[in-house]
Amino acid sequence: MRPTVNDIAREAGVSLATVDRVLNARPGVREKTIKAVNDAIARLGYVRDLSAANLARSRTYRMAVVLPDTESQFVQTLADTFREAGHLAATTRIDLTLHRFPSEDPHALAAMLLELPARGHAGVALMAPETPVLRDAVRALRSRGLPVVALVSDLPNTARDHFIGTDNRAAGRTAGVLMGRFLGGGPGQVLVLGSSLLARDMIERRRGFDEVMLRDFPGIEVLQSLETHGSGRTLRQVVTEMLANAPDVRGIYAMGDGHRALTQALQEMGLSGKLTVICHELTPHTRKALLAGEITAVIAQNPGHLARSTLRVLRAKVDNLPLDEGQEQIRIEIVLRENLPPGPDDSRDSATGLPAAAP
Amino acid sequence: MRPTVNDIAREAGVSLATVDRVLNARPGVREKTIKAVNDAIARLGYVRDLSAANLARSRTYRMAVVLPDTESQFVQTLADTFREAGHLAATTRIDLTLHRFPSEDPHALAAMLLELPARGHAGVALMAPETPVLRDAVRALRSRGLPVVALVSDLPNTARDHFIGTDNRAAGRTAGVLMGRFLGGGPGQVLVLGSSLLARDMIERRRGFDEVMLRDFPGIEVLQSLETHGSGRTLRQVVTEMLANAPDVRGIYAMGDGHRALTQALQEMGLSGKLTVICHELTPHTRKALLAGEITAVIAQNPGHLARSTLRVLRAKVDNLPLDEGQEQIRIEIVLRENLPPGPDDSRDSATGLPAAAP
DNA sequence: CACGAAATGAGGTACGCACCTCAAAATTGC
DNA sequence: GCAATTTTGAGGTGCGTACCTCATTTCGTG
Numbered sequence: 001m002r003p004t005v006n007d008i009a010r011e012a013g014v015s016l017a018t019v020d021r022v023l024n025a026r027p028g029v030r031e032k033t034i035k036a037v038n039d040a041i042a043r044l045g046y047v048r049d050l051s052a053a054n055l056a057r058s059r060t061y062r063m064a065v066v067l068p069d070t071e072s073q074f075v076q077t078l079a080d081t082f083r084e085a086g087h088l089a090a091t092t093r094i095d096l097t098l099h100r101f102p103s104e105d106p107h108a109l110a111a112m113l114l115e116l117p118a119r120g121h122a123g124v125a126l127m128a129p130e131t132p133v134l135r136d137a138v139r140a141l142r143s144r145g146l147p148v149v150a151l152v153s154d155l156p157n158t159a160r161d162h163f164i165g166t167d168n169r170a171a172g173r174t175a176g177v178l179m180g181r182f183l184g185g186g187p188g189q190v191l192v193l194g195s196s197l198l199a200r201d202m203i204e205r206r207r208g209f210d211e212v213m214l215r216d217f218p219g220i221e222v223l224q225s226l227e228t229h230g231s232g233r234t235l236r237q238v239v240t241e242m243l244a245n246a247p248d249v250r251g252i253y254a255m256g257d258g259h260r261a262l263t264q265a266l267q268e269m270g271l272s273g274k275l276t277v278i279c280h281e282l283t284p285h286t287r288k289a290l291l292a293g294e295i296t297a298v299i300a301q302n303p304g305h306l307a308r309s310t311l312r313v314l315r316a317k318v319d320n321l322p323l324d325e326g327q328e329q330i331r332i333e334i335v336l337r338e339n340l341p342p343g344p345d346d347s348r349d350s351a352t353g354l355p356a357a358a359p
Numbered sequence: 360m361r362p363t364v365n366d367i368a369r370e371a372g373v374s375l376a377t378v379d380r381v382l383n384a385r386p387g388v389r390e391k392t393i394k395a396v397n398d399a400i401a402r403l404g405y406v407r408d409l410s411a412a413n414l415a416r417s418r419t420y421r422m423a424v425v426l427p428d429t430e431s432q433f434v435q436t437l438a439d440t441f442r443e444a445g446h447l448a449a450t451t452r453i454d455l456t457l458h459r460f461p462s463e464d465p466h467a468l469a470a471m472l473l474e475l476p477a478r479g480h481a482g483v484a485l486m487a488p489e490t491p492v493l494r495d496a497v498r499a500l501r502s503r504g505l506p507v508v509a510l511v512s513d514l515p516n517t518a519r520d521h522f523i524g525t526d527n528r529a530a531g532r533t534a535g536v537l538m539g540r541f542l543g544g545g546p547g548q549v550l551v552l553g554s555s556l557l558a559r560d561m562i563e564r565r566r567g568f569d570e571v572m573l574r575d576f577p578g579i580e581v582l583q584s585l586e587t588h589g590s591g592r593t594l595r596q597v598v599t600e601m602l603a604n605a606p607d608v609r610g611i612y613a614m615g616d617g618h619r620a621l622t623q624a625l626q627e628m629g630l631s632g633k634l635t636v637i638c639h640e641l642t643p644h645t646r647k648a649l650l651a652g653e654i655t656a657v658i659a660q661n662p663g664h665l666a667r668s669t670l671r672v673l674r675a676k677v678d679n680l681p682l683d684e685g686q687e688q689i690r691i692e693i694v695l696r697e698n699l700p701p702g703p704d705d706s707r708d709s710a711t712g713l714p715a716a717a718p
Numbered sequence: 719c720a721c722g723a724a725a726t727g728a729g730g731t732a733c734g735c736a737c738c739t740c741a742a743a744a745t746t747g748c
Numbered sequence: 749g750c751a752a753t754t755t756t757g758a759g760g761t762g763c764g765t766a767c768c769t770c771a772t773t774t775c776g777t778g
Contacts, residue, residue, distance in 0.1 A: 051411075055411050375729095
């Protein structure tokens with residue numbers, strides 16, 4: 001049987017009230033007594049029963065998840081996952097609220113963030129580009145005691161409590177090796193697309209990609225990054241133009257979103273399945289494109305893991321508890337058609353485990 | 360505020376005792392009343408407060424994890440992970456016991472399993488090859504009400520409650536695409552090694568691998584599987600002999616363990632880094648070999664996830680609760696040097712994120 | 719309608735902890 | 749050594765649920 005507060009009281013030779021005072025850092029206990037209690041705790045190996053504690057407190061953790069209102073399928077999926085996780089989290093006394101902010105308006109974001117403490121939020125998870133206004137807002141939140149965790153894209157200069165997401169540079173490197181090896185080391189050219197070339201995650205991915213290409217695959221020429229500004233139209237235009245003029249392009253690395261526009265452009269040019277296409281994030285669309293052979297590989301982070309990890313980390317930070325680093329490591333997943341996890345609407349050939357369409 | 364049992368009683372117009380009888384499926388309630396209570400539950404959206412329930416039950420779940428006593432690093436890692444998870448699990452009232460059995464003695468395994476219920480175990484997770492004796496033992500356990508989950512390697516003919524692990528055929532397919540693409544589609548030969556060619560997981564991996572190679576990479580010749588019987592000496596002998604006589608071998612797919620012997624043999628022949636080597640499971644050794652460029656890719660399943668998932672599933676099965684399928688899906692991870700998650704004893708070059716050794 | 723059986727109600731205790739009050743004891747300052 | 753102050757003890761209540769007992773009501777049946 002695990003020791004309880006009563007055992008500690010007995011062991012330390014004090015009353016239950018004193019143990020309680022020490023455990024919950026209430027005032028009015030001599031240093032000497034505090035030590036005696038802590039010694040007893042150490043001796044017995046006592047661990048507070050968190051569920052009982054929370055039950056007694058009848059406490060609910062009000063957490064805010066703040067995402068941009070991009071139409072990107074990845075962000076949508078993430079939002080859905082959080083919503084779902086929020087329902088399940090009710091069991092753990094977590095009350096999740098999802099907030100979206102206009103992706104191009106850092107001031108609106110900051111204003112929204114600063115309202116959170118007044119609304120009783122105890123912690124914030126935030127996916128947003130780092131701007132000066134944001135830095136100030138995060139600092140303000142933290143000084144009010146709210147833990148802030150960065151989501152997907154890190155905010156290294158804000159003293160956020162934690163970052164939950166993949167190492168984007170390593171992700172770029174991974175895309176690099178795959179591209180290089182899939183192209184047999186060259187020769188050929190590779191196109192790189194990014195929604196915004198200024199965003200921190202794009203920069204890091206590009207950096208990792210270039211690193212590997214330069215070092216390990218000198219026979220492959222990586223063309224200048226093309227910016228799509230998150231617009232499908234721009235993307236199609238840019239890609240079509242580029243491919244028409246560069247017959248040696250054998251691979252495309254899409255660092256941001258806009259996969260729909262990309263596959264569509266490729267289809268129109270009759271290039272579907274003829275190029276090595278690597279992109280990020282597993283969404284309904286990239287799933288389909290993978291299965292159809294239009295996309296070769298997807299570098300992904302698991303939204304379910306992201307969401308669950310976020311809740312665990314926020315909770316731990318609020319309670320000031322240590323966390324299991326291993327569990328909170330978000331892996332850089334490589335998804336090919338062959339290891340695509342079964343999805344919700346999956347009609348695969350039960351014999352081969354693959355769709356009818358030939359590779 | 361979430362509704363409680365008292366709210367249900369009021370809403371359904373019955374007493375608390377009756378609600379309790381319905382909730383815990385105790386006898387002595389008319390169908391009609393049961394329906395009334397369930398309707399009230401549905402109307403209020405009541406969800407049982409699990410932590411309070413477990414507190415009241417003051418129940419500890421005694422779970423058994425049964426692993427072979429192989430010296431394989433993967434099994435060792437798995438055992439360590441379970442041991443570690445067991446400590447953490449104390450918080451969730453789970454009392455974990457690790458059992459090992461002589462891997463070549465199915466009868467000893469069966470005997471061990473049959474002892475578990477008497478020792479108060481409430482659930483069993485089992486990693487073992489399927490044999491007739493085992494089938495009987497599993498059936499016996501289940502008829503006594505103990506949920507049994509298969510670990511890593513499925514036991515499809517035993518009516519186990521759940522399988523926790525990757526789809527080995529899909530894993531084999533994944534190895535196949537990687538091999539095929541990394542070899543540029545051929546020409547060349549590929550060597551396949553397996554510890555035991557009769558084990559179900561080996562058969563499935565091989566099947567998946569062949570499927571992809573035959574269909575997508577006809578230019579690559581897959582040689583007959585070599586059996587190593589889990590012995591490092593046999594492996595070295597077989598590999599050395601084979602490589603000496605087959606100069607066209609450009610890739611090796613190691614389906615089982617024995618990576619130490621393999622990399623050693625390659626080193627001795629001066630072939631380190633010159634072949635495409637794909638193997639399974641991330642262990643201290645495969646990590647090192649990946650970093651050193653001796654192994655090209657590792658197909659892995661995350662032991663931490665495996666362990667946590669096992670505990671969650673067992674608990675859910677014991678309590679007869681539904682599970683979050685998405686969370687329990689064990690992914691087929693592809694690990695390259697570039698996306699190798701940071702390990703415990705990692706001394707990487709902080710600039711490149713890679714070790715000093717050139718590729 | 720009466721009888722036994724089945725269904726239900728009322729109420730209590732416990733789980734491990736948080737949080738509160740009030741009195742008693744120990745310590746401090748003077 | 750006394751009063752003022754700080755520290756400690758004893759005890760209670762509640763969180764939401766499980767599980768138990770014993771009375772009371774309702775039901776089906778002859």
